[in-house]
Amino acid sequence: MSMFCFQCQEAAKGTGCTIAGVCGKTSDVANLQDTLLYVLKGICWYNEKLRNVGANPKKVDKLVFDGLFSTITNANFDAAVFTKRIIKALQLRNELHVLSKEAGVALPEELPAIATWTGSTTEEFEAKAEEVGVMSTENEDIRSLRELIIYGVKGLAAYAEHAYNLGSQKDEIFQFMQRALVATTEDLSVDELVALTLETGKFGVDVMALLDAANTGSYGNPEATKVNIGVRNNPAILISGHDMKDMEELLKQTEGTGVDVYTHSEMLPAHYYPAFKKYEHLVGNYGNAWWKQNTEFESFNGPILFTTNCIVPPKDSATYTNRIYTTGASGLAGAIHIPDRKDGKMKDFSAIIEHAKKCAAPQEIETGEITGGFAHAQVFALADKIVDAVKTGAIKKFFVMAGCDGRMKSRDYYTEFADKLPQDTVILTAGCAKYRYNKLPLGDIGGIPRVIDAGQCNDSYSLAVIALKLKEVFELNDINELPIAYNIAWYEQKAVIVLLALLQLGVKNIHLGPTLPAFLSPNVVNVLVENFGIAGITEAEKDLEQFMSAE
Numbered sequence: 001m002s003m004f005c006f007q008c009q010e011a012a013k014g015t016g017c018t019i020a021g022v023c024g025k026t027s028d029v030a031n032l033q034d035t036l037l038y039v040l041k042g043i044c045w046y047n048e049k050l051r052n053v054g055a056n057p058k059k060v061d062k063l064v065f066d067g068l069f070s071t072i073t074n075a076n077f078d079a080a081v082f083t084k085r086i087i088k089a090l091q092l093r094n095e096l097h098v099l100s101k102e103a104g105v106a107l108p109e110e111l112p113a114i115a116t117w118t119g120s121t122t123e124e125f126e127a128k129a130e131e132v133g134v135m136s137t138e139n140e141d142i143r144s145l146r147e148l149i150i151y152g153v154k155g156l157a158a159y160a161e162h163a164y165n166l167g168s169q170k171d172e173i174f175q176f177m178q179r180a181l182v183a184t185t186e187d188l189s190v191d192e193l194v195a196l197t198l199e200t201g202k203f204g205v206d207v208m209a210l211l212d213a214a215n216t217g218s219y220g221n222p223e224a225t226k227v228n229i230g231v232r233n234n235p236a237i238l239i240s241g242h243d244m245k246d247m248e249e250l251l252k253q254t255e256g257t258g259v260d261v262y263t264h265s266e267m268l269p270a271h272y273y274p275a276f277k278k279y280e281h282l283v284g285n286y287g288n289a290w291w292k293q294n295t296e297f298e299s300f301n302g303p304i305l306f307t308t309n310c311i312v313p314p315k316d317s318a319t320y321t322n323r324i325y326t327t328g329a330s331g332l333a334g335a336i337h338i339p340d341r342k343d344g345k346m347k348d349f350s351a352i353i354e355h356a357k358k359c360a361a362p363q364e365i366e367t368g369e370i371t372g373g374f375a376h377a378q379v380f381a382l383a384d385k386i387v388d389a390v391k392t393g394a395i396k397k398f399f400v401m402a403g404c405d406g407r408m409k410s411r412d413y414y415t416e417f418a419d420k421l422p423q424d425t426v427i428l429t430a431g432c433a434k435y436r437y438n439k440l441p442l443g444d445i446g447g448i449p450r451v452i453d454a455g456q457c458n459d460s461y462s463l464a465v466i467a468l469k470l471k472e473v474f475e476l477n478d479i480n481e482l483p484i485a486y487n488i489a490w491y492e493q494k495a496v497i498v499l500l501a502l503l504q505l506g507v508k509n510i511h512l513g514p515t516l517p518a519f520l521s522p523n524v525v526n527v528l529v530e531n532f533g534i535a536g537i538t539e540a541e542k543d544l545e546q547f548m549s550a551e
Contacts, residue, residue, distance in 0.1 A: 003030035008073040011518035024313035031129035032082035038132040042114035044178035046096035055103040061174040068157035069329035073492035075309035076331035144521035145193035152200040155497025165245040168214035201504030204497040208461035220274035221377035228284030230367040236260035241307030262286040269455035272373030289405035289435040299363040372453035376465040403433040404491030410514040416540040431457035486510040513537035
């Protein structure tokens with residue numbers, strides 16, 4: 001094997017990518033990511049000890065969560081970036097070693113390898129991955145649980161970074177992330193790892209609550225909004241990814257320039273926030289979920305800004321390669337990278353704005369509107385109407401169909417499933433999974449849309465809050481007594497933390513597809529089935545019958 005990666009739903013042959021990632025990740029990038037993760041664990045080992053004596057440097061937190069975020073599927077494909085990250089991480093780890101001695105930390109005589117290994121060249125970094133990558137854990141069940149925790153922590157890191165960019169942070173979350181990474185290097189039992197997995201879910205709830213408060217505190221509570229999917233005849237920038245701070249700063253800097261801004265994929269929910277509605281040049285949403293970008297970016301004509309993950313490396317024949325810009329944890333070899341903020345100032349988007357001015361207006365690929373903006377505050381405003389609809393039988397069941405979209409043909413299942421749902425059912429969604437059905441003519445029930453879109457993948461938190469509120473309103477003892485079924489699509493590590501968060505909240509009988517994660521060993525799957533009723537999907541009609549007949 002030249003690499004091994006099975007962290008996303010596209011793992012080759014349902015087991016793992018060993019030559020190159022189906023996502024487009026090359027073996028050198030995969031190996032460098034494994035080595036970066038290893039060095040980050042060493043940093044966390046020192047920082048935990050420094051934290052115990054109150055001497056942990058704050059700069060560690062950002063380096064750790066930013067490094068983790070960069071290794072999420074489809075976030076960064078630039079090998080040179082990972083070489084630089086490893087060198088910087090090794091320098092910091094060595095600083096922490098010195099600081100530990102100065103702070104009087106009692107270090108063991110024999111330090112663990114994560115605290116001592118060093119290298120200086122890309123070749124050394126790549127070679128190290130063979131020793132420390134996924135397959136270095138021989139026991140299949142221990143490996144499965146360790147990776148499940150690591151992928152959950154990667155999801156934590158993504159949401160923690162978004163909140164951090166908006167000025168919100170919790171030391172408890174940083175502390176847990178670092179403690180959990182170190183724990184995956186220790187000789188823990190299966191039971192201890194299962195407990196740590198559920199604890200990861202607890203912090204998943206915490207970080208999504210933190211980000212929700214950061215987003216709404218900065219931009220207001222999302223409102224029910226109709227979003228244009230057509231175009232205007234102006235040059236434009238397409239912004240993709242998830243980071244709302246980048247959206248805010250891009251809108252401010254493009255105002256009055258004659259350059260329009262369109263959202264793509266997971267940035268669609270930016271339209272729901274009141275603070276962004278004042279920008280007349282925020283025109284609408286262009287295209288669909290991330291995996292269609294190879295065709296849709298060609299017709300957009302203007303530059304594309306990736307703020308986070310969900311990059312598909314362009315084909316050699318692509319004409320938009322020189323129009324790609326990255327920022328934050330995202331990266332792509334050959335793309336122009338916009339540096340981070342410094343000294344409290346905004347990022348400088350002048351280069352992409354000037355580029356846009358020289359481009360033709362986007363080519364229209366569809367027309368009409370799509371509706372969203374039903375985060376928890378907006379749904380609570382409709383609570384009386386929703387409760388009445390349930391009590392009168394107008395709504396028989398809610399289906400949580402949150403999560404990710406992807407390019408596998410089997411994901412047509414979710415379109416078919418949504419289309420076949422009875423007219424007295426409502427879909428609760430968040431994340432780019434919605435693109436499988438948010439343009440279907442599903443209508444409404446007494447003014448309540450049959451697709452209630454809460455927003456981005458992290459806004460799955462809203463769906464949990466809504467469920468807990470309904471539990472309270474109907475005076476139920478258990479969240480699983482609600483008329484809510486869970487049929488969730490997953491793709492990458494942010495979906496993993498959402499899943500763990502739902503499990504921690506006590507949600508059971510979640511169906512997960514289009515395939516179960518390759519990183520779950522048969523025994524770990526059995527634990528999830530026995531304790532939480534986790535199941536896969538089969539055929540849309542068959543699954544629908546099962547869901548509708550369930551009490």
